[in-house]
Amino acid sequence: MKKSSLIIVSFFILIFLCGSGLALEFNGTTYNLTGSPLENVLVNLTIYSFSANGPAYIGSNSTYSNASGGFNLSVSEDAGYMYKPVLTANTTNSFIDYIGQSLPSFPHAEFSGISNVNFYMQPAGTINITVINSTSDLINFSYMVKDTLLGYEIAFGVNNIQTGIVINVPRERNYSIMIYPDSNDPNNFVPISYTWDNFSEASSYNLSDTNLSWYDNSTFTLHKQFNASGSFAWISGYVNYTNVSDEATYAGWDEFTIAAYTLEAGNSIFRSKGALPFNISAWRQGENISDTYGLSDGWFNITLPYIDSETTQYLLFVGVRNDSEYLGGYRNITVSGEQQGFNITLYGLLGDPTNISLSSPGSSDSSNVSTKTHPFRFINSTNSTLSNITAHTKIVVDYSNYGAIEFAFMEDLSSADGVLTVPLLNVTGIKDIDVFTMSYAPTGMSTKDEYELISDSNITLSAFRPGGSGMPGQDTITSSSVNVALYISNSSCDVLVPPSICNLQDSSNMDSFNPLSSVIGGGPISFRMGVGGVFVHYVNVDMFASGPPDALFEENAGVTSSSATFDQALRFGSSGPTIYDYVLISVPYSAAAGVGLDDSKDINISLPALYDEDWNVIWNTSTNGTNGTYLASNYSHYSAYESSWNTLLSSQNCTKGTMDSAELINASNPCYVDTSNNRIWVRLPHFSGTSTSVTGSTVASDSSSSSSSSSSSSSSGSGGGSAESQVMGEYSKVIWDSIDKGIESAVDVTNGEIGISSVHFGVNTKVWGAWLKVAKKESLPSNVVPFRKNVYKNIEITRSTTLKDGVIINPTIDFTVAKSWLAQKGLVKEAMAMFRYIDGAWNKLPTTISEDDETYVHYTATTPGFSYFIIGETEYVAPEEVLVEETTEEVVIEEEPIVEEEVAETSLIWLWILLIAAVVILVGLGIYLAKRKK
DSSP states (O other): OHHHGSSSOOOOOOOOOOOSEEEEEEEEEETTTTSBOOEEEEEEEEEEETTEEEEEEEEEEEEETTTSEEEEEEEEOTEEEEEEEEEOOOSSSOOOOOOOOOOOOOEEEHHHHSSSEEEEEEEEEEEEEEEEEETBBBBBOOEEEEETTTTTTTEOSSSOOOOOOOEETTTTTTEEEEEEOOTTTTTTOEEEEEEOOOTTSOOOOETTTTTEEEETTTTTTEEEEEEEEEEEEEEEOOOEOTTTTOOOOOOOOOEEEEEEEETTTTTTETTOOOOOOOGGHHHHHHHOOOEEEOTTTOEEEEEEEEEEEEHHHHHHHEEEEEEEEEEEEEEEEEOOBBBOOEEEHHHHHEEEEHHHEEEOOOEEEEEEEEEEEEEEEEEEETSSSSSEEEEEEEEEOOTTTTTTTTEEEEEEESSSSSSEEEBBOOOOOOEEEEOSSSOOOOOOOOOOOOHHHHOOOOOOOOOOOOSOOSSSTOOOOOGGGGGEEEESSSSSSSSSOOOGGGEEEEEEOOOOOOOOHHHTSSSOEEEEEEEEEEEEEEEEEEGGGGOOOOOOOOOOOOOOHHHHHHHHHHHHHHOOOSSSSEEEEEEOOOOOTTBOTTSSSEEEEEEEEETTTTEEEEHHHHHHSSSSHHHHHHGGGGGGGHHHHHHHHEEEOOOOOOOOGGGGGGSSSSSEETTTTEEEEEEEESOEEEEEEEEEEEETTTOOOOOEOOOOOOOOBBBBTTTEEETTEEEEEEEEEEEETOOOEEEEEEHHHSSSEEEEEEEEOEEEEEEEEEOSSSSSOOTTTOOOOOOOEEEEEEEEETTTTTTTTEEEEEEEEEHHHHHHHHHHHGGGEEEEEEEEEEEOOOHHHHHSSSSSEEEEOOOOSSSSEEEEEEOOOOOOOOOOOOOOOOOOOOOOSSSBBOOOOOOOOOOOOOOOOOOOSSSSOOOOGGGGOO
């Protein structure tokens, strides 16, 4: 296993110099992608150490591979050193045409254990970067080139390089190029980002009308010249906020600041490193002016730099504070000149108060943006907070309905307390979170709305362990019983029994598995692990994007046609991000007479159920249907391969034969029965929690003909397109295939322990794949303000992303209070109400008493939305006793003199934009604008 110290680190400069000290041997063999030895490969190994001022260059050594591809070199050895290997080859005598895998720097503890590495050289491309000013003179610049999938930097530099820089990279990948001013140079210019994804272009072409940049396909070279002659634009407008309680627009702020983030490739921002300095107006030559913020009226006038010849984009975040109230807003902007009336709408923020620090141009001073940030806490399987976490995270939010766009926060976490914080609006949640760390299996978080985030923002990191299925009641499988292997990835090797030439590392158990030598050698790699008769084969794994993929197995030595074993054999699950092309699952079947599967008859597969990371059913085809579009719209985890999931949800007839090529199974034909080896193969686009249904016929016994049998693990569902699940006294959940406009839907709770007896609501447009859950809460999260009076029940109501506040209409909650509890507390029935938690406060809902039986008092409350609720004591003043005629009218509870939520029906309907970004940014080189001088 790779340790946490193998986290891909950066801030290292490639310089050539020889060091001294104890010798570390580095050896191996170089091959081309077909496996033939490749000679005259330049092997360079550079050494760094850590210092108070960052990484320090120690030395390097280099050699060439011989005619058999072999090489050996020695470099200085120290436990505190980091080692970075780079391999290049020039087989044409004109340009670098082969290169090794792009690698990070490795700590001594890991690198010293590497020996006899087989390096598979890849076709190389070249990136040539130059920068000119307004007079077309070459100027100094700093640069950083990243692999957009791996995220870490391929190359960077901060020294004087007026003649430009030439970088060799693997040709089959895409790159993000960023330039910014040299910290020791007086030439200030705005950081510029450019994405290059066209090494495959068949002909040479110019990238611009000015012919400053072009691609030469004869040498696979991108010549990219940036014109850094910049301009400044005034951007002015107002920040707007409407108080929800009194619908009054107001300002009058104590603090008010805007942070401008460079919008990088894939609509991403690097929040901790990518902000421009505060008060860019100070950069305007010959002008003694500053950015302007009007605290009384919310007006602002700020300077943003831009470059005419390039596309300059920013994401603006405004932080506003008024006493203890914090608001924020986002808006994206493409700057090509001055803009007036650029208004930004403010919303509430999730989380806790904090400051975002911005540097000031030309000084060591800084300015703070007062705001709130929402914490995401990393925990282990026992719910304990993990300390000293180094992880690479991508948090996707869709603020397209709130003044901005869908974008991603890229953060490189190095946290002693295991907490990642980001500023999030409280009117919506997150779309997706991906977490990459070499210490744990890749993981993430699917779509959560703002209420779900308040309830639970923990991210569980699991060590790479196929230890048990992860499903309730399953036994743990020891690591010694799990077999793993690495293979070359191609159509001939991604099969049941790969030829010996495919082996990169022989099969071993998890206790002795150490893939580092194979991984750094590069080339397409497939990763296989299995237990008993079941194995999972990950095709073309990107091992450097994270550790090996996690898999959760159920041990099963074989499978028959009986429903029980079919139901168990193919449940697999993982919550990690996609870091491979697809996955092949293989399970054996018995052909024994009377009990085995008759492979001469039709065999069909389907996925009747999909699970979340906790093995809760999130999709049941018997109630939610088999439409992949509806699945993707509810769960972004599935959106990247919508058509493949659409195929798998429906019954598919399996092809039969001998599985001797990966091309026999594909996205449109995802099932193959290898009749020669008695194995069923299933192809999944991603290794999500699934329950696979296999249907076929039992092999005939000597005295009978074959009979039809099937296996299915789909959960039961009710009629009318809905399914209900309950745990008495804990929760009740209903899933609807669809809900028509104007039709009332309900979740009934059959046990009084929860407090709520039913929830009713309608929708103002037809929705698909909806669910609503009512759950008892023994206690509420620590960040929820305590309720100051008697509490009967704590409840949380959550719902699918399709049931937004703008879609739900006329929601009501029926609840009960035990008369014995009222008597115990000395309360009358009129002294109870329903309260909803929103915007950091408990708001009383309009509540009426509907009936009074021998055991309970029954109430009904109306609510504008769902979140946390309390059935609790309210202020009640008994009316003076007067003689009145008996009446059958129901008693209406007096409202408290506290803020009451308005129940408003709105017509706001929005669509989540389904986009799976391929960019993962690891620890990147910071933008050095904090140290810029004019």
